Amino acid sequence: xxxxxxxxxxxxxxxxxxxxxxxxxxxxxxxxxxxxxxxxxxxxxxxxxxxxxxxxxxxxxxxxxxxxxxxxxxxxxxxxxxxxxxxxxxxxxxxxxxxxxxxxxxxxxxxxxxxxxxxxxxxxxxxxxxxxxxxxxxxxxxxxxxxxxxxxxxxxxxxxxxxxxxxxxxxxxxxxxxxxxxxxxxxxxxxxxxxxxxxxxxxxxxxxxxxxxxxxxxxxxxxxxxxxxxxxxxxxxxxxxxxxxxxxxxxxxxxxxxxxxxxxxxxxxxxxxxxxxxxxxxxxxxxxxxxxxxxxxxxxxxxxxxxxxxxxxxxxxxxxxxxxxxxxxxxxxxxxxxxxxxxxxxxxxxxxxxxxxxxxxxxxxxxxxxxxxxxxxxxxxxxxxxxxxxxxxxxxx
Amino acid sequence: xxxxxxxxxxxxxxxxxxxxxxxxxxxxxxxxxxxxxxxxxxxxxxxxxxxxxxxxxxxxxxxxxxxxxxxxxxxxxxxxxxxxxxxxxxxxxxxxxxxxxxxxxxxxxxxxxxxxxxxxxxxxxxxxxxxxxxxxxxxxxxxxxxxxxxxxxxxxxxxxxxxxxxxxxxxxxxxxxxxxxxxxxxxxxxxx
Numbered sequence: 315x316x317x318x319x320x321x322x323x324x325x326x327x328x329x330x331x332x333x334x335x336x337x338x339x340x341x342x343x344x345x346x347x348x349x350x351x352x353x354x355x356x357x358x359x360x361x362x363x364x365x366x367x368x369x370x371x372x373x374x375x376x377x378x379x380x381x382x383x384x385x386x387x388x389x390x391x392x393x394x395x396x397x398x399x400x401x402x403x404x405x406x407x408x409x410x411x412x413x414x415x416x417x418x419x420x421x422x423x424x425x426x427x428x429x430x431x432x433x434x435x436x437x438x439x440x441x442x443x444x445x446x447x448x449x450x451x452x453x454x455x456x457x458x459x460x461x462x463x464x465x466x467x468x469x470x471x472x473x474x475x476x477x478x479x480x481x482x483x484x485x486x487x488x489x490x491x492x493x494x495x496x497x498x499x500x501x502x503x504x505x506x507x508x509x510x511x512x513x514x515x516x517x518x519x520x521x522x523x524x525x526x527x528x529x530x531x532x533x534x535x536x537x538x539x540x541x542x543x544x545x546x547x548x549x550x551x552x553x554x555x556x557x558x559x560x561x562x563x564x565x566x567x568x569x570x571x572x573x574x575x576x577x578x579x580x581x582x583x584x585x586x587x588x589x590x591x592x593x594x595x596x597x598x599x600x601x602x603x604x605x606x607x608x609x610x611x612x613x614x615x616x617x618x619x620x621x622x623x624x625x626x627x628x629x630x631x632x633x634x635x636x637x638x639x640x641x642x643x644x645x646x647x648x649x650x651x652x653x654x655x656x657x658x659x660x661x662x663x664x665x666x667x668x669x670x671x672x673x674x675x676x677x678x679x680x681x682x683x684x685x686x687x688x689x690x691x692x693x694x695x696x697x698x699x700x701x702x703x704x705x706x707x708x709x710x711x
Numbered sequence: 712x713x714x715x716x717x718x719x720x721x722x723x724x725x726x727x728x729x730x731x732x733x734x735x736x737x738x739x740x741x742x743x744x745x746x747x748x749x750x751x752x753x754x755x756x757x758x759x760x761x762x763x764x765x766x767x768x769x770x771x772x773x774x775x776x777x778x779x780x781x782x783x784x785x786x787x788x789x790x791x792x793x794x795x796x797x798x799x800x801x802x803x804x805x806x807x808x809x810x811x812x813x814x815x816x817x818x819x820x821x822x823x824x825x826x827x828x829x830x831x832x833x834x835x836x837x838x839x840x841x842x843x844x845x846x847x848x849x850x851x852x853x854x855x856x857x858x859x860x861x862x863x864x865x866x867x868x869x870x871x872x873x874x875x876x877x878x879x880x881x882x883x884x885x886x887x888x889x890x891x892x893x894x895x896x897x898x899x900x901x902x903x
Contacts, residue, residue: 320736320737320740320746346752431752432752452773453773453775482775484749484752485749485775486775488749488750488752489747489748489749489775490733490736490737490746490747490748490749491745491746491747491772492740492745492746492771585775586775588773588774588775589773589774589775589776591773592712592773592774595712674776674777675776676776676777676779677774677776
């Protein structure tokens with residue numbers, strides 16, 4: 315039986331970590347993810363877990379400690395946000411290229427500068443090519459559930475990649491909401507024990523991890539990482555199937571909300587998808603055929619599946635909570651557009667940069683996007699595909 | 712959305728408006744509702760205006776924006792009436808609950824034509840009487856529960872007894888005073 319509770323997003327993640335009871339957690343505090351190691355350290359102090367908690371002096375060290383722990387053969391977790399992730403930068407790539415299946419919670423926040431502690435996705439978008447599996451979470455429930463599934467995905471022998479679980483800073487990390495928790499024993503059984511095949515502390519098999527890798531091998535190793543990322547799709551689907559059997563909660567690469575018979579749709583990630591559902595319901599009541607595609611699995615990117623799911627639409631808007639500052643749209647837009655083009659689907663598409671630095675995204679904002687889409691659907695034309703949503707008029711120049 | 716109550720809190724940093732919104736979420740959760748409780752995080756300085764929010768619903772809540780058209784507004788500090796547009800977007804079918812000793816005439820003047828119901832409570836007097844110190848959040852919690860009809864007086868008192876035991880595990884001596892503050896507030900909140 316699931317347990318009815320109310321927790322913030324950060325509490326939900328810390329609770330999942332308690333139930334997973336990893337061997338090592340190394341973390342350095344940074345808003346808005348600070349509460350995750352804070353709550354977790356109380357579990358360590360109270361003896362609720364037997365994790366080795368490493369209170370490091372920086373995020374670079376946090377990631378390095380997780381790499382060391384995971385390479386030694388243990389299960390490691392961490393959490394960070396924005397500039398904390400920036401300081402981890404070189405180690406992020408090393409974790410994935412050494413094929414160390416650790417799990418990190420990224421509580422999304424704007425990367426400075428100027429200094430801003432609020433939510434957008436610029437931290438996550440900065441590491442989208444770093445070789446980590448990236449799962450996004452609409453609310454506390456999905457952040458919790460993604461954590462329960464993450465280790466089995468990461469540690470699968472066909473994958474062996476680290477997993478990053480994203481949720482929106484403050485918007486979900488600090489909002490108390492209802493949640494269904496699973497019992498400790500059930501989680502323990504579902505997550506299972508970690509038995510690495512190769513690890514540094516195996517005295518029967520002395521190995522080196524991360525030595526020099528020059529022209530003759532690096533390319534092949536990168537191709538193997540790419541292959542592992544493709545394999546991850548199957549594993550993510552299998553783990554979700556088992557998870558659904560256990561909890562009744564269904565997870566796919568993305569969620570299609572009233573998309574089947576929709577004529578216009580929004581593609582977005584994290585908490586904005588919840589606000590969009592609210593607007594879709596209101597529009598449906600007025601007879602507007604609006605739908606939503608909420609991306610959960612951003613890396614690997616479900617390119618064929620997305621192209622198929624959007625192929626019947628008359629107009630699509632992709633919302634990016636991070637500006638690539640390239641004059642040519644956000645990262646999610648590029649991925650969705652390229653998926654559609656490669657699949658030969660010609661649906662008018664438009665991009666909105668929104669919610670930067672914690673700018674609140676209101677239901678009215680989302681409704682205005684659907685209004686724009688209705689017009690595009692009528693004419694089949696997109697005047698300017700690169701737009702802003704919620705930007706104060708006249709202040710951008 | 713049907714069966715959804717939206718509440719906005721206005722307070723000053725240090726008065727416990729955030730805590731009150733979280734306690735309200737807790738109490739409503741315990742009656743079987745779906746809830747949200749979240750503050751709007753800004754520069755967290757003692758005395759600076761702060762806003763916090765609650766959504767309480769019979770159905771799952773997916774919307775994740777701030778609240779712009781609340782059913783109820785709670786004002787924990789009446790000096791905010793001049794500093795903040797507390798009735799912005801407030802539905803006239805709803806109500807505003809203010810911690811104040813100001814006269815109805817002055818309040819109506821300060822609320823600039825708001826035509827919905829206005830409730831007042833002297834949370835300072837209640838808090839001093841019950842706790843010996845000024846913590847307006849507990850009386851304001853009781854006041855909004857009563858005005859918005861979130862639950863019965865008995866259910867609130869029963870539920871908060873449990874919450875206070877947990878919240879004040881390290882200083883149990885304040886539990887009785889907080890319970891008294893709730894009881895007084897339930898009696899003294901008045902419509903003007």
